[in-house]
Amino acid sequence: MKKIESSLDCYGLETERSLNYMNEAKKHLPGGVAANIKHFEPYPIVMKEGRGAWLKDVDNHWYVDYLMGYGALALGHAHPKIRHAVADQIFCDGTCLFGTPHQLEVEFAKAIKKHYPSIQKLRYTNSGTEATQLAIRLAQVFTGKNKVAKCEGHYHGGYKEMLYSINPSLDEAGEIDLPLPVPESADVKVDGNEPYILPFNHIEGIEHLIMTHHSDLAAVIIEPIQAGYIMADQTYIDRLRQLTLTYGIVLIFDEVKTGFRSALGGAQEKYEIEPDLTTLGKVIGGGFPIGLVGGKKDILDVSSPSRGADVFEAGEKGQGSAKDILFHSGTYNGHPTILAAGLATINEMEQAYAKVLDITTSLREGIETLAKNIGLPVTTYGAGSIFNVIWKKDCKLKHYRDLQKTNTKMRKELDFALLQAGVYTKPLNRYSLSAAHGKEEVDFTLQAYEKAFHQLKGGARFS
Ligand SMILES: Cc1ncc(COP(=O)(O)O)c(C=O)c1O
CATH class of the missing domain: 3.90.1150.10 (Aspartate Aminotransferase, domain 1)
Incomplete structure (x- = not known):
């Protein structure tokens, strides 16, 4: 045997x-x-x-x-509430895709804002990955700066700008207070386009990096609770908020994992901190694909098409031109069936x-x-x-x-x-x-x- x-x-x-x-x-x-x-x-x-x-x-x-x-x-x-919400949306509205503004977009936004007071306006995406990508683009346009800093060991989705130092070998990772960017995908290199890598829960490390690089640093993106289970020290997260405010850097809390999980209002509720931008995903779709970026209205409004023209507008333009606006779009953004499932989830989670x-x-x-x-x-x-x-x-x-x-x-x-x-x-x-x-x-x-x-x-x- x-x-x-x-x-x-x-x-x-x-x-x-x-x-x-x-x-x-x-x-x-x-x-x-x-x-x-x-x-x-x-x-x-x-x-x-x-x-x-x-x-x-x-x-x-x-x-x-x-x-x-x-x-x-x-x-x-x-869950029966989600199954009914999905069926009701399709049967009552008659379609699962309007391709136009529809009422659930605002109803859902209000449900999010109730739990996330730092969110004044928001944009829907189809995944957490797209949400963090959009948050970074918003920060870059808003600040006029280009570089981004992320923490060692943190994950923000599968795309080139963020596929660094998620699970690096310690042989390559550099000093604890000054981590090196380590590529995590075959299409990623250390070629000047990589993010700065911040040490999580190391105050001197972030002070040094942010003070050295603030003039080209558009955003710091962080999982405020690493991988959803390692909390930041309150002093660390407070100092990060202080430094980013002082140097005009957009602070992005990636709460795709922690939203409606670490608390209903996410990690920001636990730390009592207001980031400039928040990304959410996962729970808010009730099992369907979704993401969103929310935060300060001045930052979100850089993607507002009512400010001028957009990429697809032929002929007559508004007072702006396409390059004045952050173009963000998606056939399925604000998908009514998914918003219905997400709203049912948020309502049920409150209980x-x-x-x-x-x-x-x-x-x-x-x-x-x-x-x-x-x-x-x-x-x-x-x-x-x-x-x-x-x-x-x-x-x-x-x-x-x-x-x-x-x-x-x-x-x-x-x-x-x-x-x-x-x-x-x-x-x-x-x-x-x-x-x-x-x-x-x-x-x-x-x-x-x-x-x-x-x-x-x-x-x-x-x-
Ligand atoms: C913190 C965090 N950000 C972003 C993402 C990417 O989200 P998605 O898989 O929906 O693209 C994840 C996924 O696990 C995540 O945990």
Whole structure:
């Protein structure tokens, strides 16, 4: 009989149809996936059904889902309020695309502004990536400057300007207070167009960089809670706000991950800080693709077509010309079906958020208590309805470099053990909870953890 050395060895025994599907998918899609993030080794599990807090794979195993569409599904899978909102929009309005202004655009904007007082005006996009891209363009036009600074270890979407120093090797990353830009994609180089890289939670580091480069620095973009679970020190975020105001630099809070998760009003509510621009995505679409940029009206208005002409306007122009306005467009921006789904989500979250926080706390406490009792160096880190499971003794996480010191090998073993026990997140990923998670899911998850912890502690691995 084959000796099973690790939880990974068992994986293939349980997920044969996923493997077969992925082999087929590789003939049609690069790497077999529609987005690089969906890939993991040896092959991802292929899902075919989602209900509430649960996902079912093609081998007919059910899992409690903690990936929740990378945090997008704040109400869980197939929430009835979202299904009805989507159906009502299409049946009552008769179309799912007006191609003109429509009333939900303003209704939705008001719902956002209620929770994000820093937002005076906003623009819709189709993803978080597009939102951060637009925020940077707005900042560049508004300030007349060109360079952008981002933090080491932070992700803002998959495009050239931002694909630097997300997960750099420490050999290439430079000094802790003066990180180097490290390319993260084959089309990206250090050629003068790269962003400045700021150290997260390092005040002297940002002071030095911003004071040195403020004259060409249009924007600082930051995940105000790194990856949704590592908080900034209040002194750091206050100093960042002060410096950007002093030097006329647009401060962009990328709250695509943290919006309606770290608090209903995002990280800015927690820190009591008003950024100049905020980007949102994920939760606000209720599982459908969306993003938005909101903030100071003077900045947003640089994209206002009523100021003059636009790219497609033939013949007679207004008082301006195309090059005076930031051109931003999209056939699907402000899509009515998506806004209906998003509005239903925001309305429901206003009722459900406290419960989601309680259930997140009980899961985190349960995991930490089990780890302590069984004697494993495991803890959780998080904010609001997102947390991560960290395998490291006496863990104090302040930034990306601390994460490099954690035991990701054991965390991965744990993840695969949990997959086999019916608890899903992509290996090494964070946990995002939803209004659909309740006591039943937490009890189920903690039982799986108890079994996995004992097996990993005993070195017995899975059989
Ligand atoms: C903080 C942050 N910004 C931007 C993005 C990109 O959003 P999207 O995947 O919707 O393009 C993500 C996605 O995970 C994110 O976490």
